[in-house]
Amino acid sequence: MPRRKSKAREAVGVGRPVRVVGYQRVDTWGGEEWVVRGVQAGGSTKEYRCPGCDHEVAIGVAHVVVWRADRPEGVAARRHWHTPCWRRRDVAQRRF
Numbered sequence: 001m002p003r004r005k006s007k008a009r010e011a012v013g014v015g016r017p018v019r020v021v022g023y024q025r026v027d028t029w030g031g032e033e034w035v036v037r038g039v040q041a042g043g044s045t046k047e048y049r050c051p052g053c054d055h056e057v058a059i060g061v062a063h064v065v066v067w068r069a070d071r072p073e074g075v076a077a078r079r080h081w082h083t084p085c086w087r088r089r090d091v092a093q094r095r096f
């Protein structure tokens with residue numbers, strides 16, 4: 001049954017870690033819009049300081065890069081956040 005076979009082959013990919021090229025979305029924080037871009041594990045080659053917890057984002061850890069959506073220069077001021085810290089940003093103190 002060739003049809004069933006091809007279906008099974010498709011199913012193999014489900015639930016496996018998929019190489020994500022990267023996602024981007026816009027979140028709101030403090031009444032402003034922020035572009036949030038995901039960085040996949042292994043996608044970073046240096047450490048960053050997370051503004052949410054003031055700790056380092058270790059090399060190779062999946063995290064998010066965030067910048068102001070309404071500022072043309074926002075990308076230059078982008079900050080690297082731990083993914084859970086960005087989710088908890090409403091309780092984080094804004095340091096920038």
Ligand SMILES: [Zn+2]
Pocket residue numbers: 050051052053054055081082085
């Ligand atoms: Zn953090």
